[in-house]
Amino acid sequence: MAKVDYAAMAPDLLKRIGGEANVSALSHCATRMRFVLRDASKADTAAIKDMTGVVTVVQAGGQYQVVVGNDVPLLFGQMQALLPGLGSEGSDGGKGGSARPLNPLDAFIGLVSAIFSPVVWTLAATGLFKAFLAMFATFNWIDQASDTYTVLNAASDAFMYFLPLVLAVTAARHFKANQFTAMAIGGALVYPSIVAMNDGGSHAFLGIPLVIMSYTSSVLPIIVAVWVQSHVERACDRLFPGALRNFMTPWASVLVMVPLTLLTIGPLTTTIADGIASGVQWLFIHVPLLGGIVIGGFWQVFVMFGLHWGLVPIMTQEITTNGYSLIYGPIEAAVLAQAAAGLAVMLRTRDAKVRELAGPASLSGFLAGVTEPIIYGINLPRKLPFYFGILGGAVGGAIGAIAGGRVSQAGVFPSLIAIPAYLETPRLLLWAIGVIVGVAIAFTLTFMFGVKDDVAAGPGERAGGPAGPDATTGASAVADAEPTRALVAPVDGSAVPLERVKDPVFSSGALGNGVGIVPASGRLCAPAAGTVVTAMETGHAFGIRTDDGVEILIHVGIDTVNLKGAGFTPRVAVGDRVIAGDPLVDVDLEAVRAAGYDTTTIVVVTSTAGLSAVVPIVDGDARAGETIIEIDH
Known part of the structure; x- marks a missing residue:
């Protein structure tokens, strides 16, 4: 897939979901941005689905979920810059009001998702670690009485213990x-x-x-x-x-x-x-056929709507109570069947763009157990591949449940590399046959009957070609532009190193290198020439893209989004051209301080592709118009 510019995507996405005032909470999981919106009707879902980089949109569990794929942490980091007060997993920071009330099921799914999603990858990694260690011990490749085994067992087991x-x-x-x-x-x-x-x-x-x-x-x-x-x-x-x-x-x-x-x-x-x-x-144990069909057939449907989170604590408790989880047994077939259907689409289609998406998406499903990209981007739009994947999962899951398929480590993402986690299955060969049958059903039926290139276009595709501006023209324009060598201070004040800024998102450097300025006056200006790509309606943050593609974020104050525009008078809008020194916003600094907020203004370079170095100049005083960041290309 083409590389997505998440720095440019984030403000556009925020605008289309109704602006920062419509966002009550912000988090992400393996493949999705998860928003809690105050009014979901304000979100332009059709326009969001059309965005390059968006696979689809799902509304479930009281959340507005934008499916992005494996690179979702990159988009989440950019959204944190625009909504720093909402950047913690599953939390709105205790500010900004609340969303509309949830029904009990949505509330429960939201609760489990918020509690488990921050730890799910570590839980999965340590669970897989323990599965491989158990396999090594089973085949006598490592001595369980050795100190080496004790150390590795502690490393793999401590998180769950x-x-x-x-x-x-x-x-x-x-x-x-x-x-x-x-x-x-x-x-x-x-x-x-x-x-x-x-x-x-x-x-x-x-x-x-x-x-x-x-x-x-x-x-x-x-x-x-x-x-x-x-x-x-x-x-x-x-x-x-x-x-x-x-x-x-x-x-x-x-x-x-x-x-x-x-x-x-x-x-x-x-x-x-x-x-x-x-x-x-x-x-x-007593009705395995029913359990296998339900879990194997509907697991991917649960995943689509985020309902699988409701089963996570049950599966974990199974392991705590019984030493293993039987719910895991049918899931392997369900996951690999959808991946196999996507692989069949890739091999059968004549559409180069579909192949470009289906290849890595199906690989993600086979190796990592992450199926949302293949479901939303390939199988579900074409319907039959998704249905054939469900059928394969149901049949394979039923066989796997009859075989007593089980996993003794929590958090495992069923996939090819997770197969060692299933070694304690009583009838392992029958379970493996179930997985193979499920994969064969999904792949064969999709390959023979499920691919019609004119049925549906993949995300971002239209009959006339790729969505959005002509990429070749844009690349040429960037290549011909004069390189940006320096950024100037947007305001007089006292410069401080980024690591001393009292916001962990900025001070960690996660959003890029830059500098903080404690402003001495309330007029803040552009640090470089370019196009305004972000202009928050609250006036607290602006994004500028220079003609050579350098992305700059100017964020006025810490957590000032909570002021909802009080004390801020923006002077520019998205699409405006500015040169260094043009006013961006007038700020009543005394009012901001009186409200209890830090006025430190942060200037960071958020896109470093093609740059050799971004070097802040921090020597105490900062004067508007003088260089504060040097850029080497």
């Missing part, structure tokens, strides 16, 4: 509780002496009987505990005076929550979770 600590952090972000207090509660659940109490003996706390259970690798107890913690903290904040609040609130929260969790929340939620896991196991 201490999962309550991990989920304590993400749950605290979602429920807006203190993350470190949540870790203290989660740590108590897996504390060695507490774990050792799970010996079948009688234990008590202040004379109250303790029902000790194993909380290592558990999911539900810590999530519920952190939710209760958030309410305890708010009560403590009201109760304690300001002079004592900072240490008394965490102290009281830990004092209340650890015994409360061990006495009530933990046993109750563990019993419920174990019951759900046992019910799933009963279904797959």
Whole structure:
């Protein structure tokens, strides 16, 4: 696929979803940007689907999901620059109002997605790590009594073993509780002496009987505990005076929550979770055909709408309760069948653009288990390949469930490289036959009946050719432009290194190299000549693309998006041509400071393709019109 300019795409996407005022929360998962919109009707879905780089749009789980593909972190980084107050996973920073109420299913899916999506890749990586280690031990390629095995086992198992600590952090972000207090509660659940109490003996706390259970690798107890913690903290904040609040609130929260969790929340939620896991196991043991058809046939439908997140805690709890998950058994066939259908399209079609998309998308499905690009970009628009993939998944999944297909490591993304995770399957050969049958059905039917080149165009394609401006002409214009050698200060003030800017997105350099300026006046000007490609309606951020393609972001203040334009008077709009020194915005600095916001203005180069170096000049004072960043080509 052609390279997508995410720096240019982000402001266009933000405009089409209704602007920053319409965004309540922002996050991403493996392939999708996930927005919580205050009013989804304001989003121009048809126009968004037409954008280069967008595979499709899905509205589910209370979220407006823009499917991008494997490069979604690149777009997320650019969106963070435009909406820095909303840049945390699954959180709106506690500001900016709330979206419309969700129904219970949407609320549950949104909750699970927010808590699990930040950790899913590490969970998948360590799960696959443990699967390969188990395979090496099974074939006696490594001695389980060796120190080497002990080290590798710790590396692969620790994340899952201490999962309550991990989920304590993400749950605290979602429920807006203190993350470190949540870790203290989660740590108590897996504390060695507490774990050792799970010996079948009688234990008590202040004379109250303790029902000790194993909380290592558990999911539900810590999530519920952190939710209760958030309410305890708010009560403590009201109760304690300001002079004592900072240490008394965490102290009281830990004092209340650890015994409360061990006495009530933990046993109750563990019993419920174990019951759900046992019910799933009963279904797959006694009616495996039904379980295999439902999961194998509908797994990709669940993925399309984000509903698979609802099964993640159940699958994890299966492993905690039973030592393995049977839901995983049919999923391998479901994933590989869709990838096989996409591969058949690639081999059968005469459309070069479809082949260009289908090749890497099907490879992503086979090797990484990420199927959204092949579903949305290839199979679903043509309908029959998607249906044949479902059929292959249902048949292969049914055979896999009858074979007792299972995985003992949580977070595994079913794929070719994840096959070692299935080695504990009782009838492994039958399970493998099921996967092969599912792949064969999807591939053969698609190859023979599912490819009609005139049925549907891939994303960004039209009968007259590629969407958007002529790429050749644009490239020629960039090549002929005079190189940008320097950026000038947009305002008088005090220059500070980027790492000292009090915003982790900018200070980390994730968005590019640059400089911060504490402004001495309220008129901020363009640091270089070019075209305005971003002009936030709140007036707090602007993007300029120079004629030679250098992308520049000027962000006025920290978290000033929350002022919703108060104190800002923009002087330019998207599409305007500017030269260095032209006014961009007038800012009432006193009003911004009075509202409690840092006025530090950040200037960064966000696109470094073709640049040898971006060198900030930070020597104390900055004068408008003088060089603050040197650029080497």
